[in-house]
Amino acid sequence: MLDCGRALPSVTVAYRTYGTLNAAKSNAIMICHALTGDQYVAEQNPETGRPGWWERVVGPGAPIDTDKYFVICSNVLGGCMGSTGPRSPRGEAPGELWGRDFPVITIHDMVRVQKRLVEHFGIRKLFAVIGGSMGGMQALSWAVQYPEMLYAAVPIAAAYYHSAQNIAFHEIGRQAIFADPAFCNGHYWAQGVRPERGLAVARMTAHITYVSEEALTRKFGRKLQNAEGLSALGEQFAVESYLQYQGSSFVTRFDANSYLSITRAMDLFDLAGDHEGGLSQAFRGASARFLLVSFSSDWLFPTAQSRTIARALNHAAANVSFVEVQSDKGHDAFLLDEPDFHATLRGFLVGCAEHAGLA
Amino acid sequence: MSGAKKMRVDLALIAAMVQPGSRVLDVGCAEGQLIEHLIRAKQCDARGIEIDMQEVQRAISHGLPVMQGDADTELVTYPDHAFDYVILSRTLQAVEQPREVLRQMLRISTHAIVSFPNFGHWNLRLQLLLRGRMPMTANWNRMWFETPNIHPCTIRDFFDLCDADGYVVEDWQAADEEGRRTPWRRSARLANLFGEQGLFLLRKA
Numbered sequence: 001m002l003d004c005g006r007a008l009p010s011v012t013v014a015y016r017t018y019g020t021l022n023a024a025k026s027n028a029i030m031i032c033h034a035l036t037g038d039q040y041v042a043e044q045n046p047e048t049g050r051p052g053w054w055e056r057v058v059g060p061g062a063p064i065d066t067d068k069y070f071v072i073c074s075n076v077l078g079g080c081m082g083s084t085g086p087r088s089p090r091g092e093a094p095g096e097l098w099g100r101d102f103p104v105i106t107i108h109d110m111v112r113v114q115k116r117l118v119e120h121f122g123i124r125k126l127f128a129v130i131g132g133s134m135g136g137m138q139a140l141s142w143a144v145q146y147p148e149m150l151y152a153a154v155p156i157a158a159a160y161y162h163s164a165q166n167i168a169f170h171e172i173g174r175q176a177i178f179a180d181p182a183f184c185n186g187h188y189w190a191q192g193v194r195p196e197r198g199l200a201v202a203r204m205t206a207h208i209t210y211v212s213e214e215a216l217t218r219k220f221g222r223k224l225q226n227a228e229g230l231s232a233l234g235e236q237f238a239v240e241s242y243l244q245y246q247g248s249s250f251v252t253r254f255d256a257n258s259y260l261s262i263t264r265a266m267d268l269f270d271l272a273g274d275h276e277g278g279l280s281q282a283f284r285g286a287s288a289r290f291l292l293v294s295f296s297s298d299w300l301f302p303t304a305q306s307r308t309i310a311r312a313l314n315h316a317a318a319n320v321s322f323v324e325v326q327s328d329k330g331h332d333a334f335l336l337d338e339p340d341f342h343a344t345l346r347g348f349l350v351g352c353a354e355h356a357g358l359a
Numbered sequence: 360m361s362g363a364k365k366m367r368v369d370l371a372l373i374a375a376m377v378q379p380g381s382r383v384l385d386v387g388c389a390e391g392q393l394i395e396h397l398i399r400a401k402q403c404d405a406r407g408i409e410i411d412m413q414e415v416q417r418a419i420s421h422g423l424p425v426m427q428g429d430a431d432t433e434l435v436t437y438p439d440h441a442f443d444y445v446i447l448s449r450t451l452q453a454v455e456q457p458r459e460v461l462r463q464m465l466r467i468s469t470h471a472i473v474s475f476p477n478f479g480h481w482n483l484r485l486q487l488l489l490r491g492r493m494p495m496t497a498n499w500n501r502m503w504f505e506t507p508n509i510h511p512c513t514i515r516d517f518f519d520l521c522d523a524d525g526y527v528v529e530d531w532q533a534a535d536e537e538g539r540r541t542p543w544r545r546s547a548r549l550a551n552l553f554g555e556q557g558l559f560l561l562r563k564a
Contacts, residue, residue, distance in 0.1 A: 289424065310426055311436040319406065322426045323415045343420045351422020 014082025015074035019066035032131030032138035063346035086257035100186030132334035173202030200247030212297035212330030279312035381443035391418035434463035479513030
């Protein structure tokens, strides 16, 4: 049963695991991916051929050390990498897909599915739930819905609600998809087409929100793509061609209906609004150890969001660590090479493992 | 872990005031030397607040629970009686509102442990008397226009504030620069003249 009141007859979850679950089943870490992420967190994605999206952070000897921990990462509900989503069969009839009729899903729904997966492994308590951006929302949802099932929670570059500005940027993306004639009101599969233009524009808009102005200036400034001078109107700025590349590489790996479903799920997220008495009430009973990390140049989910979460957790008498990492890379910094962030995450997990009695 | 490193002497004096197994918040914990000691040697549930990001990062990287924040604004976010001890070591003189910080400390905790450099020390008095300028010592080593120590006080001043706000001084000591305990315990006046630091254990009346 979903938050929207509808039910899915069955749910498929595509997941990957790394490392070995110990005998006590006490060393499991659930990693929650972001909006356009997938389950291939620490290995090459077989569909795109791209390296795992968090290979710097997850692997043998990495901050999330797969020699010590059993790491689970699943494609979210509503996703397009194998878990149940808009591209899944709707019923018994072959070939009939959900498309735009796929029920409205929420971040909490995604986490309920993950919980079933965790139970499937016979794990009673996760050692940690870790995620950045929308993955951070899931980590927070875990802490609110199943506080007794986690030892530690690490929401990174996260937010406890989607702001009007956040929703506005998503809406531009959705409108771009709707405006693409190839969208066919969501039935593009049947027509053998894809709303590539619309989805690419959606990605381009979103991508701007993932990087900081400093990073764009540093990378591109006002450079022209073919630096022959200011000759023609047809000349492109380097940043334009970069964004177009971001857009076009995205449409080959992501499904437009999934994008619509998942962006809506993020928009609906509001932990404070869900609970009378606000955020600290939501965290009442939170017994996990928390690490909140924000990045100084992230304007999508800015430091103030993480600080508010940390304070609400304090108010709920939870054990909270909070740090803002200095970075000019914007929201996406959590995916990039940020040694300070990696050292912080590693140390936090080591401290928790020690406290939990994990060897 | 920095366990092998020797703990600052004044921190050892503070640690001696904390009962094993208690809940502790160290405000201005730097890289977390004291909380690490309290966690390891005294099995406390010890946490820290620190204003400097670099220090916070170092502390968390060492596995210590530390929150980036400011004593003036962060203490209000904790619920009543969340801790057995809140520690403010050599920081009171640098906060915006020392009286309010103390009030918050004793709202969220049963006990407050406060240490501060004593502005009543004879050396400071003598320098002011003879030179007519703001004194400079190892503790007070920045020019008046750039010092973070915006609220200096003496040991006797602090006793007065505790009286005025109804805090019981359960224990107090004067210490020298290194934080070694010094023997003027009987007389606040002598301690105020010879102690370089004051260290107080308070609770609400």
